[in-house]
Amino acid sequence: MNRRKFIILTGVGATSAGVLSACRHPEEKLIPALIPDDEYVPGVDYWKASTCGMCDAGCGIIVRTREHRANKIEGNPLHPVNRGALCARGQAGLQLLYNPDRIRGPMRRTGERGAGEFEEITWDEAIKSLVDKLREIREQKGANTVAFATKKKDGVTGIAAEIFASAFVPSGLRMHLLAEGLDGDAESGPEIYNRFVTPIFDIANATYLISFGARFLETWHSPVRYSLAYGEFRNARGKARGKFVHIEPRMSMTAANADEWLPARTGTEGLIALAMAQVIIREGLRKDATEPKFLSEPLENYAPEKIADEADIPAEKIIRIAHEFASAERPLAIGSSRPVAHGRENMTAINYLNLLLGNVNKPGGVVLPAVDDFDPLDHVSGEHRIDSLQEHLLSKEGIGDAFSALLIHQSNPVYKTPRGAEGIRKIPFIASFSSFMDETTSLADLILPDHTYLESWDISATLIDEKRVAVTVNRPIEKPELNTRQTADVLIAISREIGGADFSPAFESAEEMVRKAIEQLPGRGEETSDSIIEKGVWVGEATGKAESFKPATFQFSLLSASADSTGDYPLTLLACERAAIGVGEHSNLPLLQELPDAMTSVMWGSWVEINPKTASSLGIADGDLVEVTSSHGSVRAPAVLYPAIRPDTVALAYGQGHGAGRYAKGRGANVIELNPYLNGSLRRPDTVQVKVSKVEGEARLIRFGTMLPEHPEVKR
Amino acid sequence: MSETANQKPQWAMVIDLDRCTGCEACVVACKVENNIPSSEEGSSRGRSINWIRIERYFEGEFPDVRVKFRPVLCQHCEEAPCEPVCPVYATYHTEEGLNAQVYNRCVGTRYCANNCPYSVRFFNFFAPHWDAPLDKALNPEVSIRTTGVMEKCTFCIQRIRKGEEKARDENRAVRDGDVVPACVGSCPTRAMYFGNIADPESEVSRLSRSNRAERLFEDLGTKPRVIYLSKQD
Numbered sequence: 047m048n049r050r051k052f053i054i055l056t057g058v059g060a061t062s063a064g065v066l067s068a069c070r071h072p073e074e075k076l077i078p079a080l081i082p083d084d085e086y087v088p089g090v091d092y093w094k095a096s097t098c099g100m101c102d103a104g105c106g107i108i109v110r111t112r113e114h115r116a117n118k119i120e121g122n123p124l125h126p127v128n129r130g131a132l133c134a135r136g137q138a139g140l141q142l143l144y145n146p147d148r149i150r151g152p153m154r155r156t157g158e159r160g161a162g163e164f165e166e167i168t169w170d171e172a173i174k175s176l177v178d179k180l181r182e183i184r185e186q187k188g189a190n191t192v193a194f195a196t197k198k199k200d201g202v203t204g205i206a207a208e209i210f211a212s213a214f215v216p217s218g219l220r221m222h223l224l225a226e227g228l229d230g231d232a233e234s235g236p237e238i239y240n241r242f243v244t245p246i247f248d249i250a251n252a253t254y255l256i257s258f259g260a261r262f263l264e265t266w267h268s269p270v271r272y273s274l275a276y277g278e279f280r281n282a283r284g285k286a287r288g289k290f291v292h293i294e295p296r297m298s299m300t301a302a303n304a305d306e307w308l309p310a311r312t313g314t315e316g317l318i319a320l321a322m323a324q325v326i327i328r329e330g331l332r333k334d335a336t337e338p339k340f341l342s343e344p345l346e347n348y349a350p351e352k353i354a355d356e357a358d359i360p361a362e363k364i365i366r367i368a369h370e371f372a373s374a375e376r377p378l379a380i381g382s383s384r385p386v387a388h389g390r391e392n393m394t395a396i397n398y399l400n401l402l403l404g405n406v407n408k409p410g411g412v413v414l415p416a417v418d419d420f421d422p423l424d425h426v427s428g429e430h431r432i433d434s435l436q437e438h439l440l441s442k443e444g445i446g447d448a449f450s451a452l453l454i455h456q457s458n459p460v461y462k463t464p465r466g467a468e469g470i471r472k473i474p475f476i477a478s479f480s481s482f483m484d485e486t487t488s489l490a491d492l493i494l495p496d497h498t499y500l501e502s503w504d505i506s507a508t509l510i511d512e513k514r515v516a517v518t519v520n521r522p523i524e525k526p527e528l529n530t531r532q533t534a535d536v537l538i539a540i541s542r543e544i545g546g547a548d549f550s551p552a553f554e555s556a557e558e559m560v561r562k563a564i565e566q567l568p569g570r571g572e573e574t575s576d577s578i579i580e581k582g583v584w585v586g587e588a589t590g591k592a593e594s595f596k597p598a599t600f601q602f603s604l605l606s607a608s609a610d611s612t613g614d615y616p617l618t619l620l621a622c623e624r625a626a627i628g629v630g631e632h633s634n635l636p637l638l639q640e641l642p643d644a645m646t647s648v649m650w651g652s653w654v655e656i657n658p659k660t661a662s663s664l665g666i667a668d669g670d671l672v673e674v675t676s677s678h679g680s681v682r683a684p685a686v687l688y689p690a691i692r693p694d695t696v697a698l699a700y701g702q703g704h705g706a707g708r709y710a711k712g713r714g715a716n717v718i719e720l721n722p723y724l725n726g727s728l729r730r731p732d733t734v735q736v737k738v739s740k741v742e743g744e745a746r747l748i749r750f751g752t753m754l755p756e757h758p759e760v761k762r
Numbered sequence: 763m764s765e766t767a768n769q770k771p772q773w774a775m776v777i778d779l780d781r782c783t784g785c786e787a788c789v790v791a792c793k794v795e796n797n798i799p800s801s802e803e804g805s806s807r808g809r810s811i812n813w814i815r816i817e818r819y820f821e822g823e824f825p826d827v828r829v830k831f832r833p834v835l836c837q838h839c840e841e842a843p844c845e846p847v848c849p850v851y852a853t854y855h856t857e858e859g860l861n862a863q864v865y866n867r868c869v870g871t872r873y874c875a876n877n878c879p880y881s882v883r884f885f886n887f888f889a890p891h892w893d894a895p896l897d898k899a900l901n902p903e904v905s906i907r908t909t910g911v912m913e914k915c916t917f918c919i920q921r922i923r924k925g926e927e928k929a930r931d932e933n934r935a936v937r938d939g940d941v942v943p944a945c946v947g948s949c950p951t952r953a954m955y956f957g958n959i960a961d962p963e964s965e966v967s968r969l970s971r972s973n974r975a976e977r978l979f980e981d982l983g984t985k986p987r988v989i990y991l992s993k994q995d
Contacts, residue, residue: 117901118794120947131950137790140899263783270950277781277951287780287994302818302829303783305995309825527895625785636800636896637790640810644784645818645829649810650802657824689820690827708893748806750815 088113095122095582097506097520099499100135100142100632102198103268104508104516106583107132107139109500109523116140116500116523121270125518125583126510128270134626136270138637142498143527147634147707148481149495151529159471160489169531172494176453177543179475179492183450184217184544193449194537195224197456199432201504202556205423206534206541207432209552213545222449224435226457235397237340239406240594243418246511247380250278251285251410254374256367257292258315258381258396261300264625264644266382268508276303289374291367293318295385296620296655296697297690299644306367309692312385312618312733314357316392316604318364319379319399320348321357325368326402332372338398342601353605358692376410377403385620387731391602407512415509417590422505422517422563424590426553435459439466451475455496455533460485461630461704464718479533482634485705495530497522502532503556505563507588515588517567519560519579532556615676615735617660620697621717622732627701630716634707642750643699646686650748652714655688655697656738664738671745674698674720676736681715684745685738696738771926771936772859773917774959775946776969777833778991781953784816784831788945788954792835795918795944797904799890811884813915814945830993833954835945836861836882836915837978837986844874844883852912858922859959859987863914870910879979883914917956918943938965959987 086092091110098105098119106125110118119139123130152172157163167175183192192214194207204225211221234244249255249262249272262272279288292304295312310318320338324345327335337345350361350368357364371377381396383389397412405411438445439459445452445466452473460467461484470476471489478490481498496502504520534556541551553559564575568589578584623629626638633639642649654672656664666672668687673680674696683698691697702714721734792798792814804810814835821828838861845853845861852867853874863883875883889909892900900906903920907913918941925941938957946954957966966989969975974991 112902115898117899118944120791128950130947131952132787132791132948133785133950134787134790137787137794137948140794141896144895144898146893146896263785269785273783273785273950274952276783277953280780280951281778281994297827297829299784302831307825307827637793639802640800640805641786641790642816644786644816644831647818649805659824689824690829691824693824746806748802750805750810750812 086114094521094523095124095519095580096500096523097504097518097582098132098136098139099502099520100139101269101628103127103271104506104518105132105136105268105270106516106518107136108582111524114524116143122582124581126514126516126585127268127508127518129274131270131274133270133273134641135628135632135638138632138635139500141635141637142481142632143500145482145634147483148498148528149483149487149493149530151495153493155491159491162483162488164493169494169529172492173536173539173543175492176477176494177540179451179477180540180544183475184214184219186450191220191222191449192451192453193222193224193438193445194453195226195435195455195457195459197226199223199225200421201423201506202534202559203455203504203537204432205426205553205559206537206556210537210541210544213541213549213551216545216548223432224438225432226435235393236595237394237600238397238401239412239414240596241414241418241592242595243415243592244509246413246415246509247272247378248275248410248413249378249380250275250282252279252376252378253286253288253410254371254377255279255288255290256371256377256379256399257290257300257304258319258379258392259294259385260380260382261294261298261623262380263300263303264298265623265628269625289370295618295692295695296622296688297645298622299625302645302690307690308359308363309690311356311358311692312620312695313388313392314353315381315385316388316395317348317353317357318359319381319392319395320345320604321350321353321364322368322371323395323399323402324349325365326372329369331369332402332404335402338395340394340398340600340602342603343605347605356605371399372403376408377405378411385732388602388604389731391604394600394602395604413512415511415588416513417509417588417592420507420509420515420517420588420590422507422567423559425566426559426562436463436466439463439469444469445473447472449473451477453477453479454486454490455479458484458486458630460489461716462718464716479536481530483706488706494533494536495528496533497526497530501526501530503534503560505560509588510585513587514585517564517578517584517586519564519582519584521560521579521582534559615737616694617736617738618695619674619676619717619720619734619736620695620732621721621734622697622699624699624701630701630704630710633701633704633710633713636709639709639713645690646688647750648686648747649750650713651746652681652683652698652702652717653686653747654683654738655691656685657691657693657695658687658689660693660696661685661687664740666738666740669745669747670740671743672738673741674736674738676720676734678721678734679719681717681719682741682743683715684747685740686747696736769960770857771958772960772987773838773922773941774859774957774966774970774987774989775835775838775917775943776955776966776975776989776991778953778955778969779830779832779993780974780991781951782831782833783951783953784818785950786816787948787950788814788833789816791944791948792915794899795901795904796916797890797900797906799892801888801891804888807887809885809887811886811913813882813884813913832990833945834880834882834978835988836917837880837984837988838915838917840985840987841983843877843879843982843984847873847877849873860917860919860922861914862916862919863912865905865907865911865913868911870912872912874912879982879984883912886911886913935961937961
């Protein structure tokens with residue numbers, strides 16, 4: 047179309063109608079500017095507050111919208127968790143909302159299971175199909191039960207699941223509720239602090255920080271919150287620069303920011319903590335220091351001189367750091383229970399260091415909130431009884447024979463717990479509520495797609511200091527993009543059908559739950575619900591119970607706990623969670639695939655990090671394709687010679703090797719195939735023993751910046 | 763109101779390397795705000811576009827390895843090497859000290875990128891593309907550049923204009939907080955600061971007088987408007 051023709055067409059009313067009808071969705075492009083509705087002015091930005099759903103940290107967000115379309119996500123400056131900042135993952139959230147691979151509406155399977163053939167149906171049909179199926183199962187008295195599995199037990203989905211389960215009660219059919227990540231957080235240190243509460247670590251005011259493998263700048267509890275604290279720890283006006291020591295077998299991004307990095311042998315974090323404690327006690331660096339009660343042998347056996355070889359850190363170094371730590375004004379020790387199976391034991395030793403130095407509930411120390419938990423939905427619901435999904439998937443019997451139907455929400459166990467996949471395939475009926483066609487959803491018989499977090503209602507709370515809590519509201523930014531429905535609402539609709547005339551659900555919708563929870567916030571005062579929803583956050587005093595408990599006698603030895611590194615599998619593989627794509631939840635977002643890895647700058651794929659010395663002894667060069675084999679399986683990926691990893695350790699990141707999603711499919715390798723218990727079992731070990739060898743084949747390795755070849759086809 | 767009220771503001775950025783952790787939140791914030799496409803094809807040929815990037819420097823051998831991160835974006839040099847080489851005046855200096863790129867003047871000689879010591883200018887070798895409906899997330903205030911055009915960091919000129927308009931509406935000079943580029947706003951450790959360096963009271967002015975202040979390749983005489991505060995260790 048040339049310019050003259052364009053002016054003629056658009057200038058004349060009669061023909062411009064022709065242009066309009068030629069567009070596929072003319073109302074999206076032209077109508078808003080011509081007939082604006084009275085809620086907005088075209089060309090003006092409207093910022094709306096909600097909660098980030100890209101991880102569970104609960105940062106407040108504000109979303110810039112124009113002409114009813116979201117076009118940028120930023121941190122909510124009013125929110126005490128992230129104070130206006132937002133991480134890379136949170137910034138990419140719009141690519142979830144507008145992802146081309148989202149499921150557009152409800153679907154029913156037409157071909158063989160797993161063949162990926164589906165037909166679109168209406169919501170009425172979808173709900174009827176599911177209700178009919180559930181009734182059919184209910185009729186078969188004595189038959190197996192139905193399971194509803196979701197990612198996290200909290201929030202409106204948890205309450206809706208409970209309503210759903212109670213609708214079955216009169217029929218005598220037990221509904222099984224399952225959720226991911228019910229590991230019981232060993233990092234909270236219940237054995238040390240005698241409380242079941244996640245402590246707040248006052249990194250901002252600490253002067254000496256030792257991290258035993260806690261990647262608090264990337265993943266861990268709340269990356270933005272602790273990054274803000276780290277900024278203040280480094281330099282805040284009127285405060286001396288804090289010293290930061292990090293212990294980890296591979297230099298992560300967090301380790302790279304430390305003043306001192308100690309590449310101890312994997313799993314020896316607890317040994318080092320006890321060695322430091324031994325130095326502090328034997329040299330009388332702290333008055334009234336008491337020996338730990340949790341050890342089954344004398345602390346003396348953990349002297350730095352005795353464990354130095356095992357930890358592969360010189361005794362002098364441990365002694366020096368123990369001195370520095372004990373003499374610091376405000377020392378703080380943090381840790382991660384993840385890398386090894388004895389993570390809980392390690393964490394007990396690490397938390398004991400805090401107790402030894404008496405920094406509990408002090409500035410720069412470990413802050414134990416006054417209440418165990420604060421759940422704004424507690425006031426509108428009963429007790430949840432939810433079991434662990436992973437435990438079921440990894441159980442000996444498997445999940446296949448246990449259930450007649452599996453209803454799965456925001457969880458992708460076929461990818462994340464491949465060992466349980468066979469069991470899932472055996473379940474006679476699977477309904478998925480996923481927003482995306484992922485590995486698990488492709489096996490479904492019925493799909494009832496959920497909204498993304500930017501289209502949903504929810505409410506959550508985060509304890510921000512000893513007394514205060516931040517209650518964050520998640521509300522739809524705009525109308526739903528596609529023909530999806532919030533799963534909580536769908537569950538309530540199904541409950542009503544199943545429960546019959548006598549059953550009346552406690553809530554009509556997720557929105558009602560959220561509004562009721564806000565109305566019942568204790569100490570809300572004059573503030574209206576609408577004003578809280580508009581701001582996205584309410585900060586007030588946390589109320590609830592605080593129970594201290596006497597831990598059961600828990601005694602252990604860490605002296606024989608380290609991994610066996612001999613035999614057929616001489617190397618320890620460390621599976622790392624990348625800040626950008628996590629354990630594969632966000633692999634289908636091109637922005638995050640293209641984000642260079644913080645340490646190696648690799649993008650769009652997987653890679654195996656190997657120490658150059660180890661690589662040279664195995665005849666592996668940078669960029670070679672290698673095969674990593676464990677006793678469970680093997681994966682292939684290009685090698686990256688990485689100078690900051692122990693020679694007896696290799697590393698591979700979680701998140702790639704997907705079978706679905708146009709930006710994720712067939713890219714890299716899924717490290718979980720090397721150990722079915724990776725990221726899945728109760729103790730979450732991130733390690734497995736492997737061997738690595740060079741193999742023939744083309745390695746696709748894309749790195750940012752390090753080489754910018756003018757003619758990439760020419761090998762140098 | 764200070765005496766700088768009648769002058770044009772002089773925009774500058776300060777980056778505290780002691781706070782920067784290399785997390786790359788700024789990288790994604792910039793791509794979303796400025797409509798920068800992602801492409802595996804472009805990345806694999808060394809053509810991915812990053813107006814801001816994190817550079818990493820390894821020192822030493824195992825176990826004594828140290829790594830330093832440095833975010834690098836257009837330094838908005840006062841004596842910019844990219845400007846005099848442009849034959850069509852697409853690359854020029856604004857009165858506010860911005861090193862600007864006029865996309866519809868650019869004819870793609872790439873002389874400017876060759877002459878830039880910081881490698882922060884990016885040529886559009888490929889047509890930008892977003893699979894529908896990812897294009898719905900595009901920022902309506904930033905134009906999409908076409909094939910054959912050079913592009914680079916603008917210090918979020920669209921945000922600068924908004925901040926200046928707001929100050930003018932309120933009949934005052936711009937002050938700290940009026941203009942927050944996307945990268946600065948996202949930074950989880952608060953390592954980045956942006957403001958008017960001509961105002962001696964501004965945060966960037968104060969920090970630029972720090973004894974930790976340094977400029978990248980200072981000895982080239984480019985007079986960068988991005989000031990780094992060196993890492994303390």
